Amino acid sequence: MDVIMLSRLQFAVAVFFHFIFVPLTLGLSLLIALMETRYVMTGDEAWRKHAKFWGKLFLINFTLGVVTGITLEFQFGTNWSRYSEYVGDIFGSLLAIEATVAFFLESTFLAVWHFGWNRVGKKMHLLSIWLVVIAGNLSALWIILANGFMQNPLGYVIRNGRAELDNFLAVVTNPYAWGMYAHTLISAWLLSCFFVLGVSSWHLLRKSHVEFFRRSFRMAAPIALILSLALALSGDIQGKNVAELQPAKLAAMEAHWETSSNVGFPMLLVPDEANETNSMEGLTIPGLMSWIAYGDSNAEIKGLKDFPKEDRPPVTPVFWSFRIMVALGVIFIVLAASAWLQRKREMPCRGLMTTLVWSIPLPYITIALGWLVAEVGRQPWIVYNLMRTSDAVSPVPADNVMFSLIAFIVVYGVLGLLDIFLLRKYACKGPEGMEA
Template identity: 85%
Template sequence: MDDVILLSRLQFAVAVFFHFIFVPLTLGLSLLIALMETWYVKTGNEAWRRHAKFWGKLFVINFTLGVVTGITLEFQFGTNWSRYSEYVGDIFGSLLAIEATVAFFLESTFLAVWHFGWNRVGKKVHLLSIWLVVIAGNLSALWIILANGFMQNPVGYVIQNGRAELADFFAVLCNPYAWGMYAHTLMAAWLLAGFFVLGVSAWHLLRKSHTDFFRMSFRMAAPITLVLAVALAATGDLQGKNVAQLQPAKLAAMESHWETTANAPFYMLVLPDTENERNSIEAIGIPGLMSWIAYGDAGAEVKGLKDFPKEDRPPVGPVFWGFRIMVGLGVVFLILAAAATIQRKREMPCGGLMKALVWNIPLPYISIALGWLVAEMGRQPWIVYNLMRTSDAVSPVPAGNVLFSLIGFIVVYTLLGVLDIWLLRKYACKGPEEV
């Protein structure tokens, strides 16, 4: 059974991480394209129409491949996690059904209108279609995260007939953990798209290719990206406080905090020693900072990992390092976005900054993946926090079957990932079509 649990978790992780290569760029790039087309309709400037069409081509490539990887995710709740679906499907299933039948269909329909509607429908109708794509795409993400939010902080249910059944849909809809997660995920996705536009624009500016076009893209994206980097930090802080209130074991793992402490310090340099339940290195501590970050009170008590039974503790190493690297990347994003905003009006921004923005393109993807690692591994050993253990949720299937499907997923998803990167690189490097 342990092999089945491990393999099923690996398979779901592979599916989620590959799917989330496509999702954030879809969410963020649709917003930027909608802004470009809004300025085209408002000003009549044909340059903004060219921008919407160029970045729209990259958006459609990414969206198409994202659909393929997203469909298989929901099937795994029946194939790999059937006991989970039996126990909480009354709540979880309703949220996924709304996402698929309302938000996703709306997004797909109006994306078709937008993609094929150039010169076929009026300007305002065409503009409305891309804004509906933006709204529907981000609503789709909301329903998915409300479903995940129930796993993180189960609310609005009663236990009857041997399962969790929906008792208060409004409570599920207003779950504070889910809304904090949604805000942080949305800012991360939009920021990724901003850096994608900046990185591609910087690549062309360094090569003096389509300079007027990509200078315009750069000047538009830089201040938006800076605002989003600040918003990402703010929503991250708010979600951290949600974690402290609702999942104190996850907070302790994120900080490798072992002893329950009031006025808990935050250490800049930490090296966890999980075997001995301590930190082998703790250096440059700021008294009360961890308490203040977690609870808004420098004197607050922060519960340590030793206060939780070993069987209820998350894996400290991956959660701690995932969180630290994610925060470090957030600082890098703030610096790059600020530098790009300061230099955006120059004919040719600093070459070093341009190169850094090109190399930065994959980093927001890595940061988002680490964020999901912290969120999901930090909840373990619970599939639904304090309600259902992961070990009780897995399907009773042979380990060999799961291993076979896991290998298949890795092969197919790797091919799709390579195809996505190749197509995006090909058309991004090609640049816009000539007038």
């Protein structure tokens, strides 16, 4: 493999491993804040116990997530130096704000929250966890804004042979970035709800700490239903952004080869990228793809054949990742609705609870597939229609990148297994084991 592919693989490994930790951090902090809010408002000690139990799991995930995130920004200097040189004036400013403002705010008040039980007042302690929530979600915002510039570059001028910041307001109001941000946050919050539902179901199946986990189940179920529906809506909005701003990505997502109007949505097809066609195409709903993309069933959708081959994204991985992601999204709605309907029962259906336990990994897989669609679907551009990925890589030997790639896989693999081990260990102990 050449240095370009190896550098892409290394960054993909770093990002995907880091994103094992990020969504649970974003969503679980919000649920903990809601639990502690109920404790402060009602004085019910059970909610304090809930906040401490789920808070310990949050801290494990947050700590390991920080470790995996440190190396990401360094890769822009080691593996993508030409990219950093070309757009660093814009990209670097966004990452600097994230690191020096949002991340340090989150870390500081997380320490206040963790060490402040019985040391600061209830309201101050509650404020600290809400500031963790706000700072964590702000941290995600600045990173998504940086990625949004790569997807839809705005607010720059070409000067001195590089892209320089010209309009900061245009960068931070990028509609593509805000669509990504909404979709990312909602998916992270939903992942955390399914994590709580899955862990609660595991204990309920074993009749362990029944009252405690019944309460957690009842709290998470309606939030999961609302978020699963909101996720579908945000996905539709972002899909329309893709249609308007990245038509080649849309065509790859749908394996659409010929430019046409009133485009139907085939329920079943297999893309044949080599022959620029599809096979096994059947059960097509007339006009649905045009309506989904543009809100008009007669709208024209540009086909992949109208783009030069060197400007087309890889069709097969983008198409299947998108289809599987959407299918899993439908499953989440069904599971969340089922949990909501059974939340007031003394003991929800065993089949549902078993499914929820085994469904804990599914939101992680769905988020990974969504990022694969977003990033691979942008290729061959590292900054859409501005800079090619092949022009952004550092001039380093491929052997060096191969060595660091193997090292990343080994180290991140250990950290990933450690996170799973610790979360499983302390989640299975329950609240009494956690207090001890």
